[in-house]
Amino acid sequence: MIDLFTWSTPNGRKVSIMLEEIGLDYEVHAINITKGEQHDPKFLEIAPNNKIPVIVDRDNGLSLMESGAILQYLARKSGQFLPATDTDFWKMQEWLMFQMASVGPMFGQVHTFVRYGESKNVEASERYLKECHRLYGVMDNHLSDRNYFLGVNYSIVDIAIFPWIGRHDWQTVNLNDYPNVAKWYVDLAGRPAVQRGWNVPENDQVMPMP
Numbered sequence: 001m002i003d004l005f006t007w008s009t010p011n012g013r014k015v016s017i018m019l020e021e022i023g024l025d026y027e028v029h030a031i032n033i034t035k036g037e038q039h040d041p042k043f044l045e046i047a048p049n050n051k052i053p054v055i056v057d058r059d060n061g062l063s064l065m066e067s068g069a070i071l072q073y074l075a076r077k078s079g080q081f082l083p084a085t086d087t088d089f090w091k092m093q094e095w096l097m098f099q100m101a102s103v104g105p106m107f108g109q110v111h112t113f114v115r116y117g118e119s120k121n122v123e124a125s126e127r128y129l130k131e132c133h134r135l136y137g138v139m140d141n142h143l144s145d146r147n148y149f150l151g152v153n154y155s156i157v158d159i160a161i162f163p164w165i166g167r168h169d170w171q172t173v174n175l176n177d178y179p180n181v182a183k184w185y186v187d188l189a190g191r192p193a194v195q196r197g198w199n200v201p202e203n204d205q206v207m208p209m210p
């Protein structure tokens with residue numbers, strides 16, 4: 001049994017989608033970050049960086065923050081979505097780091113300045129939107145000759161990237177400008193586990209479709 005501390009955001013959804021995919025029992029604890037619940041001293045005991053998502057594995061008491069680490073832990077615990085070869089393992093690290101270091105932080109800035117800031121800070125909005133489009137271009141190019149980020153197999157890299165593309169409406173990105181990303185996105189959006197994971201904690205946010 002896994003305790004999942006989360007909210008309906010891209011980083012949170014990575015983990016709920018993963019838990020749905022691997023079919024592990026889990027209990028959801030909603031941490032409403034719009035109300036500052038991530039700063040609750042009790043939550044900080046397991047979340048030293050005061051951010052969701054965090055898991056606690058009741059089997060061994062381990063608590064983990066950082067969605068990239070959590071995805072790898074759950075892959076290993078379940079024996080699912082693990083790369084078959086050493087080369088694939090490193091390719092997984094490469095694209096997971098790409099998500100964690102580039103897609104997440106840069107798209108997050110677009111959400112801050114373009115969506116919430118209504119592009120009033122022109123310099124920041126242009127800078128992050130430009131980088132966001134560049135990253136969409138990188139992903140579109142990579143997916144031009146493969147179904148998934150690691151090739152033929154759906155993996156934790158797809159799970160890590162999907163919820164960020166699931167905010168393309170917030171990013172003012174027309175997904176049809178990136179047809180390979182759009183095709184991949186529609187494919188993943190059709191997976192029942194992805195749909196269930198999107199709705200954790202229960203929310204009324206519609207998954208945008210191109």
Ligand SMILES: N[C@@H](CCC(=O)N[C@@H](CS)C(=O)NCC(=O)O)C(=O)O
Pocket residue numbers: 009010011012033038050051052053065066067068104
């Ligand atoms: N690198 C972290 C980022 C986590 C993160 O930024 N979480 C956001 C929601 S998506 C959060 O909890 N924000 C609350 C805050 O910054 O106070 C991860 O991938 O887990």
